[in-house]
Amino acid sequence: MTVASTPPGIDYPARFSVDYPETLNRLTSAFRIIWIIPVAIVLGTLSSGSFSFNGDGQAASGAISSGGVLFLPVLLMLVFRRKYPAWWFDWNLQFSRFGARVCSYLLLLRDEYPSTDEEQAVHLDFDPPQAETLNRWLPLVKWFLAIPHVIVLFFLAIGAIVGTIIAWFAILFTGQYPRGIHGFVVGVMRWGYRVLAYALLLTTDRYPPFSLD
Numbered sequence: 001m002t003v004a005s006t007p008p009g010i011d012y013p014a015r016f017s018v019d020y021p022e023t024l025n026r027l028t029s030a031f032r033i034i035w036i037i038p039v040a041i042v043l044g045t046l047s048s049g050s051f052s053f054n055g056d057g058q059a060a061s062g063a064i065s066s067g068g069v070l071f072l073p074v075l076l077m078l079v080f081r082r083k084y085p086a087w088w089f090d091w092n093l094q095f096s097r098f099g100a101r102v103c104s105y106l107l108l109l110r111d112e113y114p115s116t117d118e119e120q121a122v123h124l125d126f127d128p129p130q131a132e133t134l135n136r137w138l139p140l141v142k143w144f145l146a147i148p149h150v151i152v153l154f155f156l157a158i159g160a161i162v163g164t165i166i167a168w169f170a171i172l173f174t175g176q177y178p179r180g181i182h183g184f185v186v187g188v189m190r191w192g193y194r195v196l197a198y199a200l201l202l203t204t205d206r207y208p209p210f211s212l213d
Helices: 026-030 037-047 072-080 086-106 147-174 179-199
Strands: 014-018 122-126
Touching: 014 179, 026 147, 037 086, 072 086, 086 122, 086 179, 147 179
Parallel strands: none
Antiparallel strands: 014 122
16 A cells, blocks of 8 residues: 655645735734633534434534544545545545634634634635545555654644744834744645545645645
């Protein structure tokens, strides 16, 4: 079994960016941890919800796994049927986009209150999976192959938190998010979403690059 690799700096089938804001609201930034509570509750409710199927084959309520994204059902379908239902992909994509908007708001990257459906200034996209071209057995071990990324992302996340704290003070005094820190935090998130696409969403077999770009 081989693992396709993607050198840093080239296009990857998971893309993430956040438009840089020229100015930010000092008041909402100062109390961001409070303003985010309502939408965080909505996201948490979706994350802990469940999916089942009705007679029309649509989602009703039942088991959403891996923090809101469909993982185990997709894994089983790929292994045994070599299929990735389009509406499962649509759910994973839209849920991930909503989570990205909430996370970006929490990290002070944008001022707009996270929408449940509009893209706003946070851009996340995954290439639709072509199930017939995916290795049907690789999903069983992707979580293990992604461990090096998880270790690196742990330390990068600490750096992103420190950077956010520094940015918080900068916003309070200047109304601006330091561009360098903004790029770093977005880069860490971009790295994380590439790993998400590979290891949990199972949309690609291309191994994520060790890169913030």
